[in-house]
Amino acid sequence: MKIDRMPTLNGVRRAAGKIAAILPETPLLPVQIGTTSCWVKAENLQPIGAFKIRGGWHRLSDLTAQERARGVVAVSSGNHAQGVAWAAQKLGIAATIVMPRDAPAVKLAATRALGASVVLYDRPGENRDAVAADILAATGSVxxxxxADPWVIEGQGSAGVEITAQLGRQPTRIITCCGGGGLAAGLSLxxxxxxxxxxxxxxxxxxxxxLKHGAIICAGDDAPKTICxxxxxxxxxxxNLAVLQGRSQPGVTVTDEEVREAQRFAFSRLQLVLEPGGAAALAAALAGKAALDGDSVIMLTGGNTDADSYAATITA
Structure with a gap:
């Protein structure tokens, strides 16, 4: 993917101003993990249930009138889908979202409810980017x-601007759930x-x-299943790699059971509902895989989970 421009700290600050004009800050809540008192940033309480609303709003609200008229296309398992669909609905922009057929039903339904057109693909089996490319070629959409979008990275980074204001200083570390690295990159800026x-x-x-090898690594066909x-x-x-190099450590991994334990902890101790992917950072903290001190912040990135699987997790 060609990089047309790099995201910047000034861009993050501008995104934060735009987001503050339409959305309240999400809470920065105290939490006790072992003997350490630290903080969680409850992005699961966003209107779409995830931090993705930030990047979606910054990107779409910066489109030109001509770009808005062409509509937008996004690829997502559900949270970015809702962030883009929410922004598109607010701005009167047509949105098409390419989503895996096995995406959680709650995410598919919520995306459609926001007015987006959903195109399904099989995972594994179909290349989601190829599906999106065909739509882009046929429609001329954005x-x-x-x-991997500078505006999206800047928008996600607005959470870090909020954290600094709420804490009164920069945190010593931010432990964050990570998929493609948009949020991590934005926070690092x-x-x-x-x-x-x-x-x-x-x-x-x-x-x-x-980050470890200094080069893009692709998941193998034998990558394990995950609830995230x-x-x-x-x-x-x-x-994302260019932004994160020198600004982030390679990070850690968590198991499905560690994630489930984090979901149970959030429910019982914080009275918060987290989807598996939104609980990964908390899972690392609870498992002792990430250092903590009084100025550490743990990102709770999403809460879009279906009732049956969530009930099974918290009652296990």
């Missing part, structure tokens, strides 16, 4: 990439003095491996 710790599912640490449907991009992108 691609809004889930993580917003909070340059903080250590960024990406957390990915076991076998899907494409950002971590890219939101954290399964086949690879990060050059723009």
């Amino acid at each position: 691609l809004v990439h889930a993580f 917003a909070c340059p003095d903080a250590q960024i710790v990406p957390v990915e599912p076991v076998g899907w640490d494409m950002v971590g491996r890219a 449907d939101a954290l399964q991009p086949p690879a990060t992108a050059p723009i």
Whole structure:
């Protein structure tokens, strides 16, 4: 993917101003993990249930009148889909979202309810980017990439601007759920003095491996199944790697059971509902895989989970 421009700290700050004009801050809540008191940023309380609303709004609200008239296309398992669909509905822009057929039903329904047209593909089996490319070629729409877009990265970074204002200083570290690396990259720009710790599912640490090797690594056909449907991009992108190199450590991975334990902890101790992918950073903290101190912030990135699987998790 060609990089037309790089995201910047000024862009993150501009995105934060735009988002503050239409959305309240999400809470920064105290949490006790072991003997350490630290913080969680409850992005699961966004209107669409995930942080993706930030990048979606910054990207779509910056489109020209001509671009808006052409409509937008996005590829997503559900949260970016809703972020783009929400922004598109607010701005009167036609949105088409390419989503996996096995995406959680709650995410498919919510995306359609926001007025977006949903095109399904088989995962594994079909190349989602190829499906999107065919739509883009036929319609001339604008691609809004889930993580490899400078506006999206800047929009996600607005969460770091909020954290700094709420904490009164930059955090020492931000432990964040990580799929393609859009949020991690944005946070690294917003909070340059903080250590960024990406957390990915076991076998899907494409950002971590890219940071370790200094090159894009693709998931193999034998990549394990994970309950973190939101954290399964086949690879990060050059723009994300370029931003994160020198600003982030390779990060850590978490198992499905560690994620489930984090979902139970959030329910019982924080009274918050988290989807599996939205609980990955908390899982790393609870499992002792990420260092914590009083100025550490854990990102709770999404809460879009279906009732049956969630009930099974928290009652196990």
